[in-house]
Every structure is written in structure tokens, then in C-alpha cells.
Amino acid sequence: MMESLLQTLLNGAATGGVYALVALGYTLIFSVLGVINFAQGALFSLGGYATYLLMGGRIGVNGAWPGLGLPVALPFTLALLVAALVTALASLLVERLAFAPLRRRGAEPLQSLITSLGAGVVLVNLLQILMGAEGYAFPAGAEALAGLPDMLILAGARIRTIQVLLLAICAGAVVLLSLWLERSRSGKALRAVAEDFTTARLLGIDSDAMVRLAFALSGVLAGLGGGLVGLSVSLTGPYFGISYGLKGLAVLVLGGLGSVPGAIAGGLLMGLAEALVPADASGWREALAFAILFAVLLLRPGGLLGRIQPDKV
């Protein structure tokens, strides 16, 4: 009993770590531009499929070119990093197509919710046409991670190495990001732009470059998340990232829009809450995040660690 509870909690924390990555991706862009990038979930999918293909995975029977694959077979860690680079570039493309033209025109921020949703829908459906709707497991041997065993024994419980690794990588990414935001020169510049777009520009900070930086970083987070989920759970069709993206929105509201610690705490809480849903109600698990979202809106609209910012005139 103890053993299974520990496993459940660790599973929940691992999923929660991924939710935190998604929510942080939203938070980076929200704090700079005050809008949500609805394409985040699709970038997450792209990260998973890019990792799969870079590891030597082939397109399945329902894809556009069955049996075709990249002429490379990278080890998982390397594939994950290259995939994160791919999603960073894709995220920059999303900024270029869905955000930059509207920002230049001074359009309503609401408009970029619509355009980024469009970018995400195009991306995920192109993936669907290319790869088919079928599920993919990562190539055999992927689990043999740098000589680590498949299972670890922790306090008498058998735990999948990948879960621990996933949590460690999420934690590492979060810590690095926070340190960078707090300490580095460009991190400070990014926070200055987040505080006040125009003033930062007057102070000589290249605001547009900072916006691109925020998109590239959130793309990296999406790529890491997608690749890690692909390895630990498998890819369940191109829409798997959308599902993480939607739950990331609930996490965002739970933690408080624009709050970095809120995104992390909200992600972990959400992952644990889902893991504790009993097996005979598992069909309802998908709705739990959104039920929590409404509860938060009812009880504490600013989120756990956020505050509602009044609109500026």
C-alpha cells in the first residue's frame, strides 16, 4: 500500500513537472506581452514528434510517407536537445506570423489569441497529415538511458527511472530559467520589458528582441516537455500536446496568470490531484483540471500566487 502510494505520488509529480513546463511557457510570453500563446500545445506536440524522428523513428502506415524517417538515429538526450531547438525556431515563426503583424499595427491583444490559436491548429493538423493519427512508441533501446537501469528501488518501491529523470529535467529547466531571469543581464531586460514595454524601450532595451527571446525560450520548454512525455508515456497522436496545452491553461489560472512560482506550484498540485483520482473514476480525470479552474475562478480569481492586475488607462 505504502509502495503504491509513493509510486502514485511520484507519477503525479512527474506529470505535474510537465504541466509546470507548459505553464511556464505561457507565463514567459504572458509576462512580456500580456497575452496567451495558444500555439504552445501544438509546439509541445512538435517537440514529441521531432524527438521521435531524430531518434530514428519512422513514419507509420497512416502518415503521408509510410516508412520514411530521418537518416539519423541520435541518442535520446541529444535528440531532445535538437528537438528543443526545432520547437524554439517554430515558436519564433509563430511570433513572426501570429503576433508581430498585430503588434506593429497596435491591434487589440485579443486578436493575437485568435491568430495564435490558428497557428497551433495549422501546426498540429500538418503533423497529423504527416505522421497520421496513430500512436507512436519511442524506438527500442530509448529507455536504456546512459547505462541507468529501467527501474530504481526507492524506499522499497520500484520506480521507473524515466519518471525520476523527467522530474529532474523539469526541475533543472525551472531552476535555470528562474536564475537566468533573476541574475543575468538579458533576464533583467526581459523583466523590464514585462514591467513596462514602452519605458523599457526608452531605456534602450530592444523590446522586440526580448519578445523574440521569450518566444524562443517558451519554445524550448515546449520541446523538452513534448520529448519527455513521448519517452515516458509514448505519443498518442498529434493532439496529445493540445491536451497538455489546455491543461496548462488551467494550471496557469490555478497558479495565477504571470507568476513563475505560481506556474510551478500549480503544475505540481495539478499533477498530484490527477494522480489521486481513483481508478474507477479515471474517465473523469481529463475534466479534473478544468473543474479546478472553475473552483479557482469562484474562490480566488487571482490564482494561488498571482494578483489580478487592473487595466491601465
Add this chain to the structure above:
Amino acid sequence: MIDNGLLVQMLLGALLGLSVYLPLAAGQLSLATPAFYAIGGTLAALLSTRWALLGGGADGSLPLPSLLLELLLAALLTGVLAALVGGLVLRLRGIYLAIATIALVEIVRVAILNLPFTGGAVGIFGIPQPFADASGYLLPVLGLLILAGWLCQRLEALPLGQAMAAVRDDELAAECLGIDTTQVKLSAFVLSAVLAGSTGVLAAHFLNTWNARQGTFDVSVATLAFVILGGSRTWLGPVFGGMLLTALPELLRPVGDARLVLFGLVILLGPVLAPQGLITPALLERLGSLGRGAGR
């Protein structure tokens, strides 16, 4: 090329477009239309297959008054639900409405999939038919569309419609003018929900089967594309967009697989290339003066 069945689908698309248009006319991005559409359809499917009082015959027929009763009940249910959800969300900034309505669509989808009486993944089938064939549906669907269009047209002259336009153009300014902006946004949201719910009732009978796939995130995207293509400055925009984008994938078969790519491109590029959509008030004015010129 366009048979009666497709024409009914196009009109249903126009109705869903109007449902997305109404909150947008008050500057609010709501993606909840599929949730209320799914609730309306599920209600109709449940009532007409389970409730003997409605008189669903063994031959699969349904008396017309029963259809009207379903419409009334669906409008009531979705209206109350929208008032509850909207009351929770609409005092916050616009982004919260977009997020909360996505959440609502997911909750309703999971509920329809998991509730013990909605038929699970298969759904409810053999829904009784109030009309003998597709052409019979033209009249009620067109009737609902005319009613909704008339309402939208009337709104432009009524205080509520003018307040909606004021909130869309500048919410803070509208508030300073003494407009109860939350109330205005809520009214638009409830109207949108009632329209989507009623459309769901007609769609459930027309389609003959109903399941959780009728109200998904994809439908949010499709219905949003209707409005972005047609334009949200006049109610004719979403009607045009809904009819065109419903017909297009059916008429161009090869597009079938890629229809969501098409919808995605519309909402990615639309706000950049044609911020007002294809049907703008200026265009209507030009058409109007052309018509007068020809008549003279």
C-alpha cells in the same frame, strides 16, 4: 451540387457562427459555443428517445410540438448555465473568458463521454425524426436563422446592442459612461448560449445520432473561423462565413482531410489580412447603393 442536406448543414453553420459573433460583438472572445451546442443536442437526444410523453413513435417519428418543447427546454437550460458561468468569469479580463470557455467545452465533452445515460463514446442513436426527409428541416432551421438574424439586426438599434458596441470599442470608456459592462457582456454571452443550445436541438434530430464528438475543441476552432472569415462587424458576416466554410470542405472533397488546416489558416491570417472579415459594413453600404442605382 448543393442538396437539401448540405443546405441544412450550411444553415446550422450560420447559426453557430452567429453564436460566436454575439459575444464578439461585445468584444468578448468566447469559445463556448460547442459546449452549449452539445448540451442542447444531448438534451434533445435524451428527451426524444427516453421520454414517452414527447410521443416519439416506434416508427421513429416525433410530433412537431415536442420539437418546440425541446427547443424551449434547451434554451432555458443553456441560458441558465451561461448566466452562472458568465457571472463567474465576465468580471475578469477578456483572457479569462477565452480560457474558461475552453475549459467548459472540455468539461461538457468529458461529462457526455462518461455519464451513465449519454451512451458513452458511441452516443445516442435512432433519434426520432419530426420530418420525413432533409428538406423538412429547412423550414425550422431557416426559421431559427431568420429569428436570430432579426434579433441581431434589432440589437443595433436597441440600448443593449449599442452598449455592446461601446464595450467592444473601449470597455473602460464604456464603464466611465455608466454602462454596466459586466451585465452587457453577460447578456451577449447568454444570448450566444441560447442560440447554440437551440441549434444543437435541431442538429441532433437532423443528424439522427449524437455523441461527445459533436462538441469539441475542434468545433470551437471551426466556428471561430466562420466569424473571422465573414467578419464580426455585422451579423451577415458570420452567416456568410458559416455557410461558406461548411460547404467548402464538402464541395472540395480533396480538402476533406485538411479542413482543419484550412480553418486554422483562416484564423491565423484573417485578423492580419482582413481585420474586419469579408462582409464589412462598408461593403454592405456599397452593395446597397449599387442595388438602388440598378433599381432606378
